[in-house]
Amino acid sequence: MADVTPVFERQSAPRGQFWKMTRLCCIWAGSIDAAFFVLFLLLGSPILAWINIISIAMYATAIWALKARRNRLAVALIWIEVTVHAALGSLLIGWDSGFHYFLLMFIPALFAGMRTTRHAWYGVLGLWAFYVALDLLMRFVEPLQPISPAALLWVHLFNLSVVFLMFSYLSVFYVGTVTRADRHLRRMAATDALTGLYNRRYVINLLERSQAEGAEFGTTALLLLDVDHFKAINDQHGHEAGDLVLQAVSRAIKACVREQDTVARWGGEEFLAVLPGSDLESARTIAERVRQAVEQAGTGLACPLSVSIGISTHQAGEPLNNSIARADEALYRGKSAGRNRVELATN
Numbered sequence: 336m337a338d339v340t341p342v343f344e345r346q347s348a349p350r351g352q353f354w355k356m357t358r359l360c361c362i363w364a365g366s367i368d369a370a371f372f373v374l375f376l377l378l379g380s381p382i383l384a385w386i387n388i389i390s391i392a393m394y395a396t397a398i399w400a401l402k403a404r405r406n407r408l409a410v411a412l413i414w415i416e417v418t419v420h421a422a423l424g425s426l427l428i429g430w431d432s433g434f435h436y437f438l439l440m441f442i443p444a445l446f447a448g449m450r451t452t453r454h455a456w457y458g459v460l461g462l463w464a465f466y467v468a469l470d471l472l473m474r475f476v477e478p479l480q481p482i483s484p485a486a487l488l489w490v491h492l493f494n495l496s497v498v499f500l501m502f503s504y505l506s507v508f509y510v511g512t513v514t515r516a517d518r519h520l521r522r523m524a525a526t527d528a529l530t531g532l533y534n535r536r537y538v539i540n541l542l543e544r545s546q547a548e549g550a551e552f553g554t555t556a557l558l559l560l561d562v563d564h565f566k567a568i569n570d571q572h573g574h575e576a577g578d579l580v581l582q583a584v585s586r587a588i589k590a591c592v593r594e595q596d597t598v599a600r601w602g603g604e605e606f607l608a609v610l611p612g613s614d615l616e617s618a619r620t621i622a623e624r625v626r627q628a629v630e631q632a633g634t635g636l637a638c639p640l641s642v643s644i645g646i647s648t649h650q651a652g653e654p655l656n657n658s659i660a661r662a663d664e665a666l667y668r669g670k671s672a673g674r675n676r677v678e679l680a681t682n
């Protein structure tokens with residue numbers, strides 16, 4: 336049966352970031368292994384030194400696999416490298432080498448990379464079993480190629496520090512990814528995709544919130560704008576041309592209002608401008624400016640463009656629907672009187 340999951344749920348945006356971060360971790364880990372190669376040669380542990388060369392080759396292959404979008408291969412290589420390296424490092428120079436700390440890096444990676452949380456839990460369980468088994472084993476066997484206690488301490492501190500650094504990097508990365516995704520979602524939830532203006536839900540929330548917090552600016556004027564004969568524009572020039580007209584109108588409105596004003600697409604070919612601190616008369620001046628700007632807006636279409644505008648003021652404590660309804664009533668008075676007009680609410 337076809338997968339009917341919505342596309343946006345199937346393709347989680349942070350997943351691309353996850354692979355980017357995995358690639359960076361491979362570069363880091365490969366570089367650390369190169370440092371270890373030199374270190375273990377100097378410490379007289381050639382087996383461990385050459386293990387690090389194999390590790391570098393595995394990370395290089397994983398980086399190539401990630402670039403070639405062979406993510407499964409990359410993940411398999413990383414898992415094999417880290418688990419085998421942790422086991423061999425512990426067996427050869429002892430548990431105190433701290434190579435096992437690197438296994439812990441898989442815990443966040445499993446939850447971020449697995450398809451489901453259940454799979455991630457299985458992975459964590461397997462990882463825990465491996466970690467505990469290695470820990471128990473190392474209590475009974477002596478290191479096969481011990482190094483001096485001082486060198487062991489340095490290897491331990493080095494591994495511990497690298498794991499601290501990598502966890503910090505991962506945390507910064509995840510917090511950054513979540514913050515960016517959250518900001519993006521908030522923006523999408525508040526804006527209209529076609530015009531880039533705020534949407535109806537946002538402006539209602541804004542008005543209700545400012546009402547609840549107490550009117551900071553005294554009266555607030557509401558301008559309800561409707562593009563005249565928009566259906567005819569769509570019918571004569573096509574829906575895409577209609578969309579361009581809506582964008583041109585939204586630009587014209589934005590250009591005429593102040594920074595503290597909010598402009599939203601109210602729906603279809605209707606817009607709402609919220610002008611805090613404006614009374615009916617000053618709102619009329621701004622509306623008149625908007626009306627003229629729309630008339631002069633270059634749409635490239637051989638047809639006149641105009642808007643009708645109804646204005647009301649929103650009084651503190653008044654239900655929002657009432658002030659919108661009064662602006663709507665004024666707007667339709669303007670439509671009936673011939674369009675391309677600014678009308679004030681009468682009550």
Ligand SMILES: Nc1nc2c(ncn2[C@@H]2O[C@H](COP(=O)(O)OP(=O)(O)OP(=O)(O)O)[C@@H](O)[C@H]2O)c(=O)[nH]1
Nearest residue numbers: 561562563564565566567569574575577578603604
């Ligand atoms: N291109 C485009 N058209 C839209 C969009 N949203 C609504 N419309 C169209 O806007 C038109 C609105 O038409 P009407 O409500 O009849 O209003 P009008 O033709 O502007 O007439 P008056 O308001 O009386 O001047 C409809 O044809 C809708 O299909 C949109 O996002 N893009």
